[in-house]
Amino acid sequence: MSVDIKSVVIKPKRETFGHIERRIGEGKSASRYEEATYDLQPVTNFHYKPLADANYDLYDVRKTAIKMEDWYKFLDPRQYHYASYVTARAKQQEVAEQNFVFIEKRNMLDEMPDDVKSLILNFVLPLRHYEWGANMNNLQLVSEGYGAALTSAFMFHAEDRLGNAQYITRIGLLLSENEASVLDAGKDRWLNDSAWQPLRKAMEDTFVLKDWFELHIAQNVIFDAFIHPLYFNILEQELNKKGGTAQAMMTEFITLWNEECARWIDMTVKVAVAQSPENAELLNRWCKKYIDIAFDAVSPLANNIISNADESMQNIKNELVTRLNKNGLNL
Amino acid sequence: MSKVFLALQTTEESRAIIEAIKEDNENVEIENLPAMTKVTAEGKLVINAETVGKFIGRDWDPQELQLVLISLAGNVDEDYDHFTIYWEN
């Protein structure tokens, strides 16, 4: 006996929203990322000028010297909308969590030599303030930036920085067995240690930047490209040789995160450069400026934590320049 | 005294939470609504992680409340072992 299952064939009238259709073409179905991103930010007919600064509208292309025909060209290659973002991070934090559990169960921190512990507490721990500053800067980008394509990604990036800061804090507390005074000592170094001052100054100078794209370049493209390879690649390789493998395990989240973000960061440069020679010139200028600042700010730190600091710093710089030029710059 | 309340999604996890609330708090009102359970109490409501753990059969972290919470009224105090809602008047 055959069973005839009647069902109503329901053909949709349209595949997606009008503004998305105008971008991707009629009759095409849209991805979750596209529906979550395109044209989400209001663009016109604002009712009042901001009390804090009446020179600009709430969302205003004039807040940066970078000019784009379409601010939604900055599509995230990771296609992060909220759901895919937290899903990815949830997986990554679980890996990180397992690493921490592993380390604690096996007493790996007991086995870590004291000089390695000292180095981490003195020279890595203050980085939690650097990450906090990066969090502040990315919040500024969410607030002042233009177009949901970029600002949503900045929101995720901001929360990632907070996450980084919290992992670094956790490491400090683990190494000190919950002696919170190490955190105070770390803050003291950040505020007063001569090796940290050029970086702190460079960061505080970014806190008052008016052009948000310039801020993105300074913080996310340039400064991080020095700090993260130094601390979470080169340093850790050296620590591995000295009995400090636990450190690499504890910072696994940050390392993976860096690799992942590179695609997004590269895209922001590439798309902005490709728009116009004026943008390219501006970006070249900014990148050169901040590479010089970052190089000078990070070198004193490198000198304190790795051997062959000069060579490593030069390599980091060269790699960054190569990478930026691959994305259309001319450094 | 003012009433505090808690509204939870009706799921397997929240069942254990409600049982724990009933055990650890006096004079709670439980209201079963479509897809939602509402718990009301005078002045204060305490959820103890240990009690929930007993009903759910494993260690339970108060932060897991996030997964089933719909709404609440009152000030919040939380720690590793409890989640408390209260009014100060």
Place this chain on the structure above:
Amino acid sequence: MTMNTQKRKKRLSMKDKYKHMTRLGWDTTYQDMDDVYPKDKFEGIKIHDWEAWEDPFRMTMDAYWKYQGEKDKKLYAIIDAFAQNNGQKNITDARYISALKLFLTGVSPLEYQAHRGFADVARNFRGDGPRVACQMQAIDELRHVQTQIHTLSHYNKHFNGFSEFAHWHDRVWYLSVPKSFFDDARTAGPFEFMIAIGFSFEYVLTNLLFVPFMSGAAFNGDMATVTFGFSAQSDEARHMTLGLQAIKFLLEQDPANVPIVQGWIDKWTWRGYKVLGLVSMMMDYMLPESPQSWKEAWELYFEENTVALFKDLERYGITVPECASTVSAEKEHLSHQIWMTFYTHAAAAPFHTWLPDEKKMDWLSQKYPNTFDKYYRPVYEHWGKLEKEGKRYYSEMLPQLCQTCQIPMLYTEVENDDPTQIAYRDTIYNGERFHFCSDHCKNIFENEPEKYTQSWLPVHQIFQGNCGGATLPEVLKWYKVENGVDNLDYVGSEDEKIWKKLQGEA
């Protein structure tokens, strides 16, 4: 190597651990603190000790990602299932869908603004504690707007009135009500934003927005929206605790803050209430199955629930918002007057309206014993007669809008016992006359005239020729509202045809 168990190390309380995880800021020395934080002093709010801030919830980022990831997994499984099974077949009636159109066009864009607004505040407050709480709200709000779009995406495929939500929110006349509401909050300083949105909207009024939509969804077979609603609500619980903490913190920091905060509570409860008028109409008229009337919701969620809240705040010198008596007086009139406005202006709005049937009118009689049969049923019966004669009434005039709340001035002097008299107020500023729907809106204007003279009033703009032309079809084209498709009565609409086909009544 032995598998040693717990080491005897110092245990940190959750409170202390969270402080270590969040108090990472420092007083800058290479740049002036006032340059790094340029926005948090101009409002006159005095903060002496940011460290007095009590964290409203204590979630580190790893826990956030973990739990939110789980929530989204569940939510999207249901959104997918709803779409795969064409869940729209299971709603009570396609009239209900106009409620969802109201939501996507009027509410979802506000979630987006909240996202940007909380990020702004998170950057601009000097204290670490509130910065962390606010940025977590900022990312939550991004979650809300995106999950709402994804939930309603399936409805957009099958029904009209969703497709141009982004375009409409910036232009269409009644949407300037929610848009101006949030623009007002976003252009204010960070402290006012916190009281306006964090407290007045997300604490005092939130239940009046979300519970009606979510129970409306539940009662009308819309599983997708119910699920989204529940999923978002757990985020809302965090937001509520933040709003409550924010107001207490401000009030405790300095007695000078009290009158400023009171003024904001008064202003924003009123502005929020005006926006919620749309919800009142949705609850009473747009749900084929109505779980609750606006009057009942107001009595429960404001008159009952917030009593406890304001009792708590009494000791700081805060009083119940001054508009509470007006709102209470209006509670038996609000939804009817607004529905009548939209019924008559249905040609200009991209969602459908219709006459309530007998069953609905009897329900309304029961829920509004003092007003419905006396003032409103006769009007509907009159319009019913016109409809039968093929002359369904569509207004050909554009209504005057209130300068502050931007709602058409079609409210009446209910509080003055004259419910058939339209309420008009006006004031002169810099030689120009401005019009208001109420004393409260007039007061808001007079407190900050420089701000409210800037309003982009949609009707004014149409008359000034800035909206595509002088005729309705031209304006609709400029709005990207498809004439005869998105607008007009539900009866005879394409939505109705689609619905009948779905039910097998082709």
